[in-house]
Amino acid sequence: MADAPLPPNISLQQLNEAQRAFESALGAGKVFFTEVDRTSYQDKFSLDESRHHPAGAIAPTSVEEVQAALRVANQYKLPVWPISRGKNLGYGGTAPMLPGSVVMDLSGMKKIEFDEELGTVVVEPGVGFYDLYDYIQANKLPFWLSTPGNSWGSVMGNALDRGVGYTPYGEHTKNICGLEVVLPTGEVVRTGMGAFSNAPTWQAYPFGFGPGWDQMFVQSNFGVVTKMGMWLMPEPESLMGMDVEFANADDLKAMVDVIGPLRRERVLTQSPSIGNWLRAAAVLTTRDEWTDKPGALGDDVIAAICKKFNIGWWGVSLRLYGREEVNKAAYKILEQAINSIKPQLIKPTSWKKGEQIEYTGWTGTPMTFPMQNVNWYGGRGGHVGFSPIIPQNGDAALAQFRRTYDRYKEYGMDYQGSFAFGERHLTNVNAMIFNKDDPAMMGKIDGFFRRLVADAKAQGYGEYRTHLDYMDLVSDTYDWGGGALGKLNRKVKDALDPNGILAPGKNGIWPSNLIGEKKA
Template identity: 45%
Template sequence: MAERILPPGLDATSFDSAIAALKRALGEHKVFDTELDRDTYIDPYALGDGLDHAASAALAPTSVEEVQAIVRIANEHKLPLWPVARGKNLGYGAASPMLAGSAVLDMTRMNQILDVDERYAYATLEPGVGFYQFHEHLTNNNIPLWMSVPANGWGSVLGNALERGIGYTPYGDNTTKLCGLEVVTPTGDIVRTGMGAMEGNKSWAHYPYSFGPSWDQMFVQSNFGVVTKANVWMMPEPELTAHAQVNLPEMEDIKWAMDILADLRLRGIIEHNVVFGNYLHDASAFTTRADWYEGEGPIPDEVAEKIQQTYNVGWWTFHLSIFGEGSLVEAKQKIVSAAFEPKLGKKLEWRNWRKGEPREPFSISVGVPMVLPLNVVNWMGGRGGHIGFSPILPPSGELAYDAFMRRKRRFEEAGLDYYSSFTVGHRHIANVNMILYNRDDADMVSRSRALFTQMIKDAREEGYGEYRTHIDFMQSVAETYDYNDHALMRLNEKVKDALDPNGVIAPGKNGVWPARLREGSK
């Protein structure tokens, strides 16, 4: 149970004074400070009990004005806040704050769909709008626009984009589809980025820049402000999509397949993020490890082969999709088939979706949210959890194979099952190494933590950095970005101190601490 942990610099009297001020400003029904409330915000997949990231309270505003009030009171009392959109950043800490004792600023109740423009294909949303809520709105109102959804669609549309999450349609680089933010600054002011900086501007959702410096990405993965609404570009519903599953039977097949796919991505033939996943993707979504093997150490090769046969997958499997007008899709199908079929030794089997047909069978590839992949947390039994280490690599088959072999050896040394994928973007690949563990097994948790720490070190030595990480490892990952004596971090700290002199917004997020907490935080 989470006993009350106070943030640095606040004693019980000062904290109680801050909570009392917040209750007066918001009403008691929007301030949560009981033990049960604190337990609710503990990371459900924590590598341990999660109390080292326990919140002191949670606040649930329903308007931007209330967010402003919260931020101003936090400044007055030096109460650190940890903003979350819906708190479903699972595998990265969920709603738990980096700094224990912070108050969670939970914007789940700020869930208005403010505008959806069919003609120009954009929406204006508050951070509490979830993928399922938005999908229902689009479906019920027959709006022919598609979201780009992540594998687990439980979370926030804006929250995912602000953490550089991805989806699997051509609009799947979600952070690049933000076009103008409304932000409460760390001192309680409001700023709009892009064209929204002009009062009454009619192009806020149409052009992502402004006059002078453009600040949208400054508020992505940062603690420089609290995003309270944003415009999101959406994909017009296509006439046709074609889908094919590609199974690669051998581990080494990733070399040639990655190079072909990287070329197709670069030339715009394939327009979506493509995930090379190993055989555990399917097995862990539908079964548990005990259904296949109960021995010690990683799954043996013969069990891996049985899994592949059962689910009709390869050692690696990926799915391809092509979107657009019918003749365009057909032309691209021919190009893709000609690229892969000689190496595969067989024809690709394409399935088509046509406008007007149900989309659910095609799920996330056509913008329909699901939560099935979340079942992977049950793989090891007990109170399961997952955490992913995801360095960014150039899109080279040889480099991907080398990284795969290195990470696989580390998993085997740790006695853990190797669950991995390579997400192929426009000009990069994200190598997602997923550690699945049983939180009730202290030894397994310890081995998982040590494995993650080792992979950070290995990737740094190889010249690769992680793009997004769990709160437990934010400091360690930030320290690997060390060019010119950590010049980027020094810049971040200068900006943090200028914008947030009291250090109240998400101290420690991605390794960026305010001056008053900097010493001793690293």
């Protein structure tokens, strides 16, 4: 234990005592405090590997064990950091915000309860997208998942961090319906209709009576979610759509201005995402196949890559789901709209129930191959994401792209960016890919990220989630009313977690007793 990092105000003796108390409460087989254990829970994509190291980990597998673990944490005032599966690489992975915290690994909680009539599911934190997909396939259930680009993580964890997919159910947080939560002090609550004993509508009606708490536990540190209800999409009768490529960087404006109204009118009910050439190419090739020159790639190399793989500067996949006759009518509208802005390439696609299906995110199939993008530079690859929310407007999107692209070139980095559609907004996801074995490159990333945050702040744009290193920075950009929202969050935090033991600092929410640990 000599090398274990210690949280504030905790001695090594107290940490040793807490470890023994965890072993008594959970069993020694669910408590992990060796050096190997600590290393395995570090953030593999971190810019500075000396930060965010845990003191150890625990792995409760039931609600009762979560309660018991929190009792120990409160007794020793020891911070714990819950994770579902810890696969959100680029945002912190398994690592805690506060060094010396004990990771509460919930990946062993894997129960699935499915209501086939209503198309709802209750999952525990450890249920991954592959687990739920396999369950649906094995039981021949007529429902489709919505999966993120990298699907090895937790269904619950992704929804609670506002992750997205590509189908009509792609805004995962919107499809949460009913939570079971262990509060920091150990009480168990159920939200919505779950607060009504034996209610058959817990997963059918998301609001209940009085304040709606489901979203209060999203991206917060107000409780440990142990069960989550979620709506799934009924298997459609047909799927129609197109993969579209556009040749020029400035085509982004027209793409947004044509696709946006179709999304708002719900001709398109999915969540399409416009991605640049590198989002496609980084899983097909590596940089060293094209150049050994430092700095951002020039237009000539980009053009050569696009030509080889028959891709445009921007590409987007558009899909229609539901009854075949309805899709046929909507496809005519979609085709006319896209042709009006002169794409480089349109590749139509269609499917009817009973036919062989494409195994992609558009059909809710789990996948992990997009993670190959971290191999772009070679070495030990990694990335962090910069993802501001901007208006769904072509001029705004093009201006945001140009500002960001100029910064990538200024810092000598290759640009990977995308613009994901909600109904009224765009999420501008920028992946900052790096090679951890390149000290010069790694020395630029922090300044680069902070510059992007400042640029977005000047436009009134804020990020929707971020890496551990930047949670305080991003939280502080939400400054209206003298930071009124942050003050409200702290009031709720202090009320629910008087000892400040649950995930202190998550998304900038610090308990009053640890506010001195905040770092901008």
